[in-house]
Amino acid sequence: MAVTQERQRLAYIAAQAADARVNVELQTEEMTLNIGPQHPATHGTLRVVAQLDGEEVVWADIVCGYMHRGYEKLTEVRTYPQITTLVNRIDWLSSFCNEVPFILAAEKLMEVEAPPRAQYIRTILFEMGRIANITLFIGSMGADLGAITPVFFGFRDREYVLNLIEAATGGRFHPNYDRIGGLKDDLPKGWIDDTKATMARIRHYCDELEDLLMGNPIFETRTRGIGVIPASIGLEYGLSGANIRASGVDWDIRRDVPSPLAWKDLDWKIWTHPDGDSFSRFWVRFQETREATKMVDQMLDGLPSGPIQAKVPRIIKVPAGEAWVHTENPLGEMGYYVVSKGGLGPFRCKIRSASFNNISILPWLLKGVYVPDIITILASLYFILGDIDR
């Protein structure tokens, strides 16, 4: 800890000195820098308009909606089983995790509960979605900071997980596997052993990536103390998931909200970090990936036998009522507020996606940072465009 503070202090002094030189030597004129909508650092079509004074951001505005697909309107003209196809495409790196809370909301209104085996398989795939999603984050965060190697590692590791998801669900990216009252299919033969081997492999790769990035002085200097979010401000903006745990808030929906999924049976740990900077966001996600591999192992060992589908009518009609179900997705809190009037489809479905709240802090956070840090901060907050624009 002492080493960290010393390093942060020196970096701060160096930054101040550089700042002073710039201010003395250069007459700076304000200019507008437009990043995106097509820019590698925005990972999709997000546009950042930054007003610069020299290298410093005076204000920044975020323009989103280039990919808005109107899912909330579309859910009103679809039946419940059809909607999983839509919500698959919200956070497309961990699509299965989007299906689960929606199906749980429908099950809550119908007062149906899936059998334990189905709940376990749901949770296994949910955590595997987290691994697939966050390994890619680890790679892309390195790439955004100039380290090209981790991105290849990240893509490679993710592929092993995606192959398993494909083997179980039939869909590599868009599983569409969750059903009201259960699942589409049971796991294929040999899948459990393959998954255990892959989880061990992922843990090994995590160690490799840790060696690559964590000790790297460039990586540390560019992330430590950059984009600090105090816990109270983060909560006000609705930051969730690893972003808020990196600000020292010990809150995880998997533990704190009762859910029929298997998390309550597992022995696991919620990682937090007190600093709230870009490095801690990276670090917390890193630990969560490892933790997720251990959770998958535990669930594979304790996988109950039995049916995977509860008895539900062939034509799904959901009784009138309102339900709010949220889960701890890889990007943060994902929730559905479903209003049913007893029909075949929802009357209203509010989709609360994590990235929309997570990046709404950017105009506040980018004020006063330097241009290269914009990229660090965008990378460390980690958003998926489909999760912002819905």
Added chain:
Amino acid sequence: MSPLSSADTDAAETTEEDVNASASALVAELQSALGDAIVGTEVHQGDAWIRLSPDSWLAAARTLRHDLGFDYFCFLSGIDWMPSAPNAEDAEAATVDVDVEAGDDSDAQDAAGATPEEAAPQLSTEAAQEQGWETGVAGGESRFQVLARLYSTGRKQGISLKADLDDEEPRVESWVSVYRGADWHERETWEMYGFDFVGHPGLRHIYLPSEFEGYPLRKDYPLLAREVKPWPGLVDVEPMPDEDGPGEAGAADGGEE
């Protein structure tokens, strides 16, 4: 770098009754703290809803944030309770929908100010009650409701808040001064429903192009693609050979297995 972590992660074994009990306790506490601001409450399946009077929307948020520890802003959105007929089976609702669109083509997309005489009776609340419109949990008396969700990381409890808004000029005070995160959500709700958030620093479009007209999530805003071509998925809800029809109780009994 010190790996600081949470204390124990042993999830407390909580049953449905316990959850409902804690939600009821929360509602009782809010009732004593907010007093007359609350016009309706509901506790169901462990979730708590509170309907506030629209005038106290902002004051209630202040109390919740500063005195009651609701530090986490989850989302803010709206609901339009006007019936519409996305599914062909809702026959009587379908006629209502068509009437509104026919009488209302020019004005439905305008700002919430002027309302044509023909459309007014159908859009107003009185007509709503005649036609048997139903609002959801915690009640409601108007077509539009603003809906928000807050969470307290300290007590680990969440609450859904609603308030009835005026049919013609839906307007409510902005929460930006209490929860900064409400900024984008209010812009989205303004864009999708046309609610006016008084005191918001800049209500501009967030998802849609700035020249976009109309409020797409209102029920009287037609989904044009669907108007032109019926959804092929409707085939799925045709009665199975051994069933009377999708609307019959018989369909609900016949399980797949």
